[in-house]
Amino acid sequence: MYQTDLPYLQVEPTTHCNFTCGFCVGRHMTQQHMTLETFREVVSAVTNLEHISIQGEGEPLLNPHFFDMIALVRQLHPDARISFISNGSLFSSENIKRLLSLGIYRIMVSIESPDMDKFREIRGGKLEKVIRGIGALLELRNEMRLREPLIGFAVTVMKKTMSDYKGIIALYHELGLDGGMTCQFLQNMDIYTAFYNDDMKAQVLNDLDLEWMEEVVGADPEVTALLAPQPGNPNFYSGLMSKPSEGCPWLTHGLYVNRNGEASGCCYMKDVQTDGLGKVTPATIADVLTERYHIQAELLDGNIPHGCKGCTVAQAIQTRILLQR
Numbered sequence: 001m002y003q004t005d006l007p008y009l010q011v012e013p014t015t016h017c018n019f020t021c022g023f024c025v026g027r028h029m030t031q032q033h034m035t036l037e038t039f040r041e042v043v044s045a046v047t048n049l050e051h052i053s054i055q056g057e058g059e060p061l062l063n064p065h066f067f068d069m070i071a072l073v074r075q076l077h078p079d080a081r082i083s084f085i086s087n088g089s090l091f092s093s094e095n096i097k098r099l100l101s102l103g104i105y106r107i108m109v110s111i112e113s114p115d116m117d118k119f120r121e122i123r124g125g126k127l128e129k130v131i132r133g134i135g136a137l138l139e140l141r142n143e144m145r146l147r148e149p150l151i152g153f154a155v156t157v158m159k160k161t162m163s164d165y166k167g168i169i170a171l172y173h174e175l176g177l178d179g180g181m182t183c184q185f186l187q188n189m190d191i192y193t194a195f196y197n198d199d200m201k202a203q204v205l206n207d208l209d210l211e212w213m214e215e216v217v218g219a220d221p222e223v224t225a226l227l228a229p230q231p232g233n234p235n236f237y238s239g240l241m242s243k244p245s246e247g248c249p250w251l252t253h254g255l256y257v258n259r260n261g262e263a264s265g266c267c268y269m270k271d272v273q274t275d276g277l278g279k280v281t282p283a284t285i286a287d288v289l290t291e292r293y294h295i296q297a298e299l300l301d302g303n304i305p306h307g308c309k310g311c312t313v314a315q316a317i318q319t320r321i322l323l324q325r
Helices: 036-043 067-077 093-101 116-123 127-143 161-177 209-219 221-227 236-241 250-254 285-300 312-324
Strands: 007-010 051-054 083-085 106-111 152-157 180-186 256-257 262-264
Touching: 007 036, 007 116, 007 236, 036 312, 051 067, 051 236, 067 093, 067 256, 093 127, 106 127, 116 127, 116 256, 127 161, 152 262, 161 209, 161 221, 180 221, 236 250, 250 256, 250 285, 256 285
Parallel strands: 007 051, 007 256, 051 083, 083 106, 106 152, 152 180
Antiparallel strands: 256 262
């Protein structure tokens, strides 16, 4: 493999957001849009790109160059899949038309609860507006007889929303979504919890909560079906994580680049001063991927690198390596 080959790339277009989720670390970062020139440097640096996710800690549609970024990917990597996660509040008529004109593969909409009051308490936005926007997006997509973008839900599970999964599934079917679901538990890595207030810290799932999620939710056939990778149509994360890798799939096949064009090993490594791999440009990409290789080598030596501390994937790899010795 050439040193510029990168199958999976995630690029953060902005840290700005119009919602106020208490678990979002992006609210505590410098509020900044990625420039189109920086984006151009990043996407022109890599080869053999299979899937790019244009999202980070902010709402992607707030970047004034978001649609130009998509068009640029289409120009430089015509066969790559393009996806992003949105809070769903900016699906205006004009934005919907532009989204449907650019060949986007998948859009995932963030949700924690189908209850409008609980949604607003968590996110600071109106679920009814999100639902109207999704409905309008799907209606026009279907009128145009387009198969894509696939539309799904990206679910973050908090202690107070654990039992809301049935309602989320019902809303998924009611809206006629077809992009499946992703699910992650409220983050407990230090880089996130450092910004949680006491109420938010209390929402992190404990061991008993995780057992319940595994035994009850994990055994639900509807949940299993929606979370399962769609044959031939994997989402960004399921596609990346299913790629064969002796170590972490992110460190073998993927890269995260923040709004300044600075790379890190994955989307959970936020401290680029400590854990960064350098700026991504055509002149530096080989060095960046070499640095990424060094993190993987440390992990495969049985040690957890600084930026991977608290990561369940890294912990599982370390345990496997130690048991093999």
